[in-house]
Amino acid sequence: MASLKALVPPKPITLYSSVVCPWAARTWIVLTQANVEFEYVEIDLKNKPEWFLKEVNPGGKVPTLKYGDDIIIESAITTEFVADLFPEAQLIPRDPFLRAQSRLMADRFSEFLFPIYREVYYSGNPGSDAKIFDAIDKFLPYLKDAKPFFGGSDHLTLAEILIAPFLSRIYLVLESGLVGDETLKTLASDPKYEYFNTWAQNILATPGLKGTFDKTANLAWVKERYASV
Ligand SMILES: N[C@@H](CCC(=O)N[C@@H](CS)C(=O)NCC(=O)O)C(=O)O
CATH class of the missing domain: 1.20.1050.10 (Glutathione S-transferase Yfyf (Class Pi); Chain A, domain 2)
Structure with a gap:
C-alpha cells in the first residue's frame, strides 16, 4: 500500500483530464490512490486548447498522460502504466x-x-x-x-x-x-x-x-x- 509520503516518479508526470470524463477518471484515480506526485491539467472538451492538440495529443482525447517527454494514451493503458511504474503501491496482484x-x-x-x-x-x-x-x-x-x-x-x-x-x-x-x-x-x-x-x-x-x-x-x-x- 502507498505510504503517506508521495511517490515521486522517475520522470515528471502530467495528466490531461476532464472532471466529467470517466475514462480520464481512471488515470486520475490511480495517481491519487497511489499518492503519486503529478501535475493535473483540466481540458475543456467543448473548447479544446490549440496547444493541447498541437503539442500534446493531436488525437484530442483525455486521458492523456505525459511521462517525461513521452505521451501515453488510452485509459486502460495509462492506468496499468502507473500501476507498473509503482509496484510498491501494490495495485496489481503479483500472483x-x-x-x-x-x-x-x-x-x-x-x-x-x-x-x-x-x-x-x-x-x-x-x-x-x-x-x-x-x-x-x-x-x-x-x-x-x-x-x-x-x-x-x-x-x-x-x-x-x-x-x-x-x-x-x-x-x-x-x-x-x-x-x-x-x-x-x-x-x-x-x-x-x-x-x-x-x-x-x-x-x-x-x-x-x-x-x-x-x-x-x-x-x-x-x-x-x-x-x-
Ligand atoms: N478509449 C478511450 C476513451 C477516452 C474518451 O473517449 N475520452 C473522451 C472524453 S470522456 C474525449 O476525450 N473526448 C474528446 C474527443 O473525442 O474529441 C480511453 O479509454 O482512454
Whole structure:
C-alpha cells in the first residue's frame, strides 16, 4: 500500500483530464490512490486548447498522460502504466492466477454493468430496476473475495480503479432523484445485494474516489443529458 509520503516518479508526470470524463477518471484515480506526485491539467472538451492538440495529443482525447517527454494514451493503458511504474503501491496482484482473476473481474464489469452506465448515465435514460439487478446478478460471481477490495486487499486495486468511474456515476444517478429511489433502497436492504453494495460503497469512500469525483460537475452533466432526451 502507498505510504503517506508521495511517490515521486522517475520522470515528471502530467495528466490531461476532464472532471466529467470517466475514462480520464481512471488515470486520475490511480495517481491519487497511489499518492503519486503529478501535475493535473483540466481540458475543456467543448473548447479544446490549440496547444493541447498541437503539442500534446493531436488525437484530442483525455486521458492523456505525459511521462517525461513521452505521451501515453488510452485509459486502460495509462492506468496499468502507473500501476507498473509503482509496484510498491501494490495495485496489481503479483500472483499470475490472481492477476488473471482481477482482469476477469474488470472485464465482466464491462460486459454486464457498463451497458447500465451507458443507459442510465450517458444516454440519460432511467432504465429499469430489472435490468440493473439482472446485470448485478451476472457480475456477482466474479466479485470474489472483494472484502473490502479484490483479493482481500485493504486498498483499491487496478481492477476496481478501472471500474470505479462507471460505478460512481451509476450510483450518482441512483442518488440524484433523476430516477426513482427503489433501486437504491433494494441495494441497501436486500441481503442478496449486500455484498455488492458494500463493495461499491467501500470504493466510493476511498481517497482515490473522494479526491477526484466532482459530484457537482458530473450531476450537472447528467442532468443536462436527461433534459435533452
Ligand atoms: N478509449 C478511450 C476513451 C477516452 C474518451 O473517449 N475520452 C473522451 C472524453 S470522456 C474525449 O476525450 N473526448 C474528446 C474527443 O473525442 O474529441 C480511453 O479509454 O482512454
